[in-house]
Each structure stands twice: as C-alpha cells, then as structure tokens.
Amino acid sequence: MTASPLPHKRILLVFFLLVTVTVYGNTFFNQWTYDDIPVVLKNPDAHSLAGFARNTMPGRPMRELTYIPDHLLFGDQPAGYRIQQLAWHGVNGLLLVALFHALGVELPFALMGALLFLVHPLQSESVAGIAHRKELLALLFALGAVLCFVGSFAAAGGRRLALWLAALAAYGGALLANEATVTLPLVALLYEWLMVEPGKRVLLRRPLVALLFLVAAGAALMYRFRGLLAPEHLLTVYSKNSFGASESYLPLFMGAMKAFGFYLSKIVLPVRLAPEYVFRLSESLWQPWALLSLGLLAAVASAAVFLRRRLPLVSFGIGWFLIFWLPVSNLVPVAYLAADRYMYLCLPGVGLVLAGCLQRWPHRRFVGASCLVIVVFAGLTVIQNGYWRSEHTLWRHAVRVNPDSTWVRETVGLSYLLTGDYEQAAAHAREALRIDRFNIRAYLTLAKAEERRGNLAEAVLNYEKFTMFGAMEYPDEAAQVRLYLPVLRQRQAVQKQHQ
Template sequence: MQKLADIPRLYLFLALLGVTLLVYGNTFRNDWTYDDRYVVVDNPDTHSLAEFARNQYPGRPVRELSYMVDYKLFGTNPAGYHAQQLFWHGLNGCLLLAVFLKLGVGPLPAFLGVLLFLLHPLQVESVANVGHRKELLALFFSLTAFLWYMKGMASGGRSRVLFVVLATLACAGALLSNVSTAFMPLILVLYEYLFVPAERRFLLHRPLLLACAAMTLLGTTVYHYRGMFSATQLMAPYTKNGFTDSLDHFPYYMGALKVVVLYAGKILMPLNLAPEYAIRFSSDRLQPGALAGAALLVLLVFCVVWNASRQPLLTFAGGWFLLMYLPVANIVPISYMMADRYMYTCLPGIALLASWVLERWHSKALVAGSCSLLLVLALLTVRQNRFWLTEHTLWRHAVQVNPDSSYVQSGVADSYILTGDFATARDHLRKALELNRFNLKAYLTLGRVEDMLGNPEAALKNYEIFQAYGDAEFPVATAQVRNYLPYLREKVRRLSGQK
C-alpha cells in the first residue's frame, strides 16, 4: 500500500481515465438507442440557445446544454456524444477518488473502491446510452458540491463562506441535472455530524438556516409530487406491469420492497441486465420478497445508526446510499419501478463501503481477490456495452433475459420493424399485449404493422383502441391516428363490400 501512496495523485487520476477509456471504449461504435432520438436527436432544445430558451421539451436543462456542445461539434454523429459520456464518467471517478482520500481512506483501498464504481456493469446503461447523461452530470455536480463543502469546513473567514456558496451552486446544478439528487444537502449535514468538529460546523450551528432549507426542500417536493399519491397515479406502474387486481397502495409498496432485493441481487451479481424490468405486484398479505426487502432496509438503517460513533466512514457510506436511493425508492408512484441507471448516484456509497473493508482488513489475499473481481466486472461491462450497440442488439438481448416484460416485447418488435421483418414484429407485439393489455404503445405499433402487412381490419381494431385511451400519454400520435381513422374505416368498408 505504501508504494501506491508514493505515486503522484495526477497519475492515479490519469489511470482512472485510462481504465474508463479502455473498458467503455467500445461504446464509440454505438448507434442511437432506447429514447436517444426522442431526448437528443429530435429534441430542438439541444440545437441552439434560442431553441433552448423556447423549452419545447421541458426536462433537465443542464443535460440539454451539454447536448448542445455535442450538436455544434458533431451534428447527429453519436460517436462524439459517446466521447462526452466517457469524459463525465471518468471525471466522476477522479472526483470520487479525491473524496475518498479527503475522508481519510488510504490510496490503495480508495483506488480499488473507485474502480468498483467505474467498472460495475450496472453503470453501462448510464454511460452507453446518451439519453441518460443526466445521471453522469448529477453525480458530477454532487461530488463537486461535496468537495467544495469539505474545503469550506477546513477553511475559515471569507474562504469558508465562498466554498459554502460554491457548494450551494453545485447542489443547484445537480438538481437541474436530475431531481434525484434532492437530498444532497442532507449528505452535507451527515458529513458535518460525522467528521467535522463541533466548533467548526456550519449548517448544524445554524438551525434557522437548516430549517429554512428543509422547509424549502419539503415545499418543493410536495409541489412537484402533488397529487401523485392518488389512486389514479397508481395506474402508471400498475398498467405498465400488467396488474389489474386493485388500485390499492398496498401492492405497490410491497412491489417497492421487492425492488430492494432485486437491486441487491444486481449489485452483487450483475447478470441479465436489461433496460426494462417487470415487477410482479400482488395483493397477498404475506410476500416473502417484500419481507426480505424490508429486512434489508432495516438492517442498513441499523448499521448506519449503530456505527455513527464507532465507524463514521461506514455510517457515511450507508448514509450516502440511502439518501441517494430515497428519491428512486418508489415512495411516490412512478412508472419505472426499477432501472440500472437509478443506481449510478447510489453506487459511490457501495464503493466507499468496499474501500472501508479493504482499509480495515487489508491483506495481500484480499487485495488480490479484489483485483480479480474487478477484472471480472470489467469483462462483464465490456460485454454489456455491446448489447447497446444498436436497437436490434439492445432489445433482442433484453427479450432473452427479461421476456416477461410487455415493454421489452414492444421494444424488440420495434427493432424487427426497422429491419422490415413485420411478421416477427407482430408476434412480439401480440405477446406484449398478452402480458399487459394496457400497453398502449403496443396497440399503436401493432396497428401500423397490420397496416403494413395489408390487414386493414386488424389495423383498424388496434388503432381504435389506441385512440380511445392514448390522449394522456401520446397526444401527438393519438391526433395523427384520429385523423387517419376515417380513411382506414372507408378502406375497410370498401373491402367488405367487395367481399
């Protein structure tokens, strides 16, 4: 470990950037995938400042500004956009190493912990898919805020105030990148409590300021999520996962607890990763998966609280994970119950935990085992990157590992449409509707496929179902279908008359 301590920090940072380029370099060949065209290519807000000001695609402004740089330099060539993806991911690794070292972690445990963050296959969705750059930017600003706040706590006078202001601005940047970083100020408070001497604390010595910040955060949260606890809001996750038994909240929160177990499994064994996951909801009172998820959360909270005075680094690692997980923990009903990208800002907590283990029980055998594990993760990540090469490779892999997802079946159908294989696309769309009869996009796509295959009656049936319920989710497509239906009905009428 002493040998690594003697290496200049710049070389460690360059090594992290080099590893990022080596492991994720095959993403430069990747085409636009998933929702890239909707979020990036066809989004006018990313093309110029004038279009950005019109805000035709309300969303995450920092992400759109970063796309604007790519658009000016590379147009619609995805390779340039992927270069910026790797830049942010590698830079986040460097910032994370700086954080770990400032927290007192030794150079070797810190370096290996950061490599775990960089190389874990769960990161592939955020790095390989340009549309999910929001996760990369959110973590960049969060780590920047944390580093500036640490500097502020170690400084005095005007420098202290300046660093606190800079940390505040960085927190705002994180929030404008992705609202999932809303609890970053609480991480700063946790850091103060665990690591800053009582006489040097800032937020904890200003209860009025802390209370105002908490009320602002609470008010913003309530306003943003107003009405989202209603029974009708449950329709989004329930219909997305084909659950129709009730509109009660109980099945939803049991499903949310099951997701905790699923995430734990993906962190420990990152296999069979997919852009969409099917969550099984149930009205049963006794659900082992939900009980296991609740037990895991209770255990994590207990470890965080119990070790606050004994092992502050361990407490901080668990606290980071919990506070970053809270916004995506499905407390508020949302359509996507689970996604690999949700773990991007949470995994620094896991990386810090790994660093703590290596620091506490350092041995050559443990270091050798850690290096072997990192090599396996790197190979899995390189392999996972390849699945994001095109729409075809992405969805055809996804349907192999997650065939029970209606939206995966819809996605793979889209990939077959791109290759002109409409018959196979129809088979997958029918399967999608068998799994979930509320999948409106599947009705729309199946209508188009039947139309292309010369089956106007079948096309009409699917189009009519879509236009009856699609206004809320697909207003533009619904208007287009509604305008097309009179022509199609007349065509069906003529064909029926000829028969």
C-alpha cells in the same frame, strides 16, 4: 476529520480517462437508442442557445446545455456525443478518489473504491445511453458540492465562506442536472455527524434548528411535488408493471421494497441487466420477497448506525447509498420501480464501503479478491455495452431478460417489424396485449405486422382499436390511421372477392 490535498491529480485523471475509454470505448460504435432520439436528436432545446432559450421541451437544462456543442460539432452522429459521456464519467472517478481521500481513505484503497464505481455493469445504461447524461452531470456537481463542504472545515474566514457558496452553487447545478440530487444536504448532515467533532460542526451545531430546517424543506418539497401524490401518478407506476387491480398504496410500497432487494442483488451479481424491469404487484401483505427486502433495508440502515464509531467510512458509504436511493425508491410514486441508471448516484456509496473495508482489513487475499471482482465487472460492462449497440440488439436482449413486461414486448415487436420479421412482430405484439390489453401502441404494431403479412381483417380490427383507445395519447398517429383506414378497407374488400 478534514480534507487533505490529493496528490498526482493529472496522472490520476489520465488514468481514469484511460480506464473509461478501455471499458466503455465500444460504445463509440453504438447507434441512437432508447430515449436518445426524443431527448437529444429531436429536441430543439438541445441544438442551439436560441432553441434552449425558447425551452419548447422543458427538461433538465444542464443536460441540454451540454448537448449544444455536440450538436454543432457532430450533428446527428452519436459517436461524437460519446466523447463527453466518457469524459464526464472518467472525471467522476477522479472526483470520487479525491472525496474518498479527503475522508481519510489511503490512496490505493480510494482508487479501488472509485474503480468499482467506474466499471460496475450497472453504469452501462448511464454511459451508453446519451439521453442519460443527466446522471453523469448530477454526480459531477454533487461530488463538487460535497468536496467543497468537506474542504470548508480545513479553511477559515473568507475562504471558508467561498467554499460554502461554491457548495451551494454546485448543489444548484446538481438539481438542474437531475432532481434526484434533492437529498444531497442529508449527505452534509451525515458527514458532520460521523466525521466532525461536535465543537467544529456547522449544520449540526444547533440540532433543533437543523431539524426544523429539514422539516420545512421537506414540507416545501411535498407542496412543490404534491402532484406526485395524486392517484394518477400511482396508476402510472402500476400501469408500467401491468397492475390495475387497486388504487391502494400498499402494492407500491411492497413493490418499492422488492426493487430495493433487486438493486442489492444486481450490485453483487450484475448480470441479466436491461433498460426495463417489471415487478409483480399485489395488495397482499404476504409477499416474501418484499418482506425479505424490507428486512434487508432495516439491516442495512441498522448497520450504518451500529458501525458509526467503529467504521465511520463504511457507515458513511451506506448512508450515501440510502440517501440517494430515497428519491428513486418510488416510495413517492415517480416513474419506474427500478432502472440501472437510478444506481449511478448511489454506487459511490458502495465504492466507499469497499474502500473503507479494505482500509480496515488490508489483507492480501481481500485486496486480491477485490481486484478480481473489479476486473470481472469491467468485462461484464464491456458485454453490456454491446447490448446498447442498436434498438434491435437492446430490446431483443431486454425481452430475454424481462419477458413479462408489456412495454418490452411491444418495443421488441416494433423492432422485428422494422427489420421485416412480421411473424415475430405480431407474436410479440400479441403477447404484449395478453399481458396488458391497455398497451395502446401494441395494437398499432400488431396492425402493421398483420397488414404486411396479408391478414387485412386483423389489421383493420387492430387499427380501429388503436384509433378508438389511442386518440388522446397519440393524436397525430391516430389521425393518420383514420385517414388510412378507408383505403385499407377497400383493399380488404378486394381481397375477399379473390378468396
């Protein structure tokens, strides 16, 4: 199967930009939230080319480069940064239509698959969170790489070589935007296996060579990121889920399976979304939800293989989803077990599954139901964007969704502290410490809340705990607290005399 040109590109681009502005336009009223302040506002690398060259805060260079014009034009006003956010997301919608069309999907069904991707509520975090522009840019370059590779099969001679080189360059851009695109070459292999006649294949013309290349690349990656296999990385993931009972790998594996099932449920029913999720981890083999999710994973993978001849588009969509799920699966411990933004690279596969099914069964009721789902999802996304309006709205919604997270509890406690509700701040900080007594920042939040409530003894006690346990992780704040403690102890002594 070879690529065909996409008609009416300019009209389609305007259409996708209009849809993006309609669904995500309310984010222009949002403030800086979540990771925006450290990644964008206080990152000197993102403010000028000179700062970028100094690289004082190593991160994702492609993302930082795009922040520089935003900073020069808009300074510390987040609304201006959102122009790029929405533009990249809309362009990704157009590129998806181009890719689906190149794979043989008729234009109306390609549009519906891309619209599902564009307006799905899981996308709200990536679009509303300016710090998560890395997801938008990574997909932009990944789609460009795949389009070039697919187009190369309809080209010859120098043009084919140019498309291969362009695909490699785009892959490099994707990696510079987000390392989660490391598995992108597997998409090229999957395309050849499903869509290209054996005699026209390039990467799979010699399967043994391709296999050896993948093994060598995998070994190189494992060596490059060998630190991720260290026990401390495992414990980092465990600590985010308030689990410290073991250094065994089994709880991580079972947690990753729970997260996979969680993703499938949120794709189908995208409600109660939040920036942080926790999972109950255990060393037990008998974990019904994890085992059910493992069964679902096996079923999904089996379906991709079973449908490869009858419904190759659906098989390719499933494969795309699984290929981009692997880097964020935490089968190798990296970070959070689940996050909405992790689905940004995966959801094009879901869109292709829908487009492939619509092309195979273009019944009026099926098409109508798909349109209704897209409209409902768009409405849910508008609502979800509203939760990202400020730090206070974001975390107060998050604690309703995820009350068992110590980090959510501590952050919402800080939110109440900043807005003067010291009783709620103390209550949430105490709950954060009940869930995990090693949540160091919760001691600081609790100390500040109790000080403002006039409970100086409690404040001194928790300030002392913060300086005792937090000196290594928060050296500057711990030093400031040490300097402040003598003053507070004097106030405490005076308070006792008047009681």
